[in-house]
Amino acid sequence: MESGTSLMIGKVILYCLPLILLLFFSKSIRNHFKRQQSTIKLPDLMIPFLIIGIHILSMLTYEFSLIPYFLIFIFSLGIILLVWTAVKKGEILYKSFFKMYWRFVFISSIFTYYGLVLANIFLT
Numbered sequence: 001m002e003s004g005t006s007l008m009i010g011k012v013i014l015y016c017l018p019l020i021l022l023l024f025f026s027k028s029i030r031n032h033f034k035r036q037q038s039t040i041k042l043p044d045l046m047i048p049f050l051i052i053g054i055h056i057l058s059m060l061t062y063e064f065s066l067i068p069y070f071l072i073f074i075f076s077l078g079i080i081l082l083v084w085t086a087v088k089k090g091e092i093l094y095k096s097f098f099k100m101y102w103r104f105v106f107i108s109s110i111f112t113y114y115g116l117v118l119a120n121i122f123l124t
Contacts, residue, residue, distance in 0.1 A: 011060075014053065015117050018046060018110065039099075043106040050109040057116035061123055070112060074105050 022042060029042040051067065058066035078101050085100075086092050 011120070014056065015121075018050060018053070018113060021046060043110075044102060047102070047106055047109055050106075050113050053113050054109065054116060057113065057120055061116060061120040066112070066116070070109070074108060077101075077104055077108065 026042045029040075029045070033040040051070070054070055055065050055067050058064065081101055081104065082092065082097065085097055
């Protein structure tokens with residue numbers, strides 16, 4: 001009985017942690033890196049943890065990892081963004097491209113993460 005309760009608490013923490021980090025720590029992280037004259041934001045730092053969370057949630061929900069499919073998606077997204085940028089602007093500025101690409105990866109990973117959270121809630 002006790003292991004079921006701790007498993008439920010662990011799942012609730014897993015479900016809520018990215019939102020808690022975004023809501024409560026975004027400003028302090030931004031201020032910290034601003035003092036160091038860097039443009040790093042909390043979403044930039046959260047991507048590796050979201051990818052690990054996608055793996056954990058997909059293993060809990062479907063008993064196989066969605067990481068290979070997610071990696072294929074974000075690499076394809078990178079190629080599409082690169083071609084689109086080259087056609088639209090006529091040149092590729094690497095700094096702006098990688099910043100835009102990394103932000104798209106964050107948006108994709110947060111949607112995938114919470115899609116898996118909803119799947120985990122409704123399927124288990």
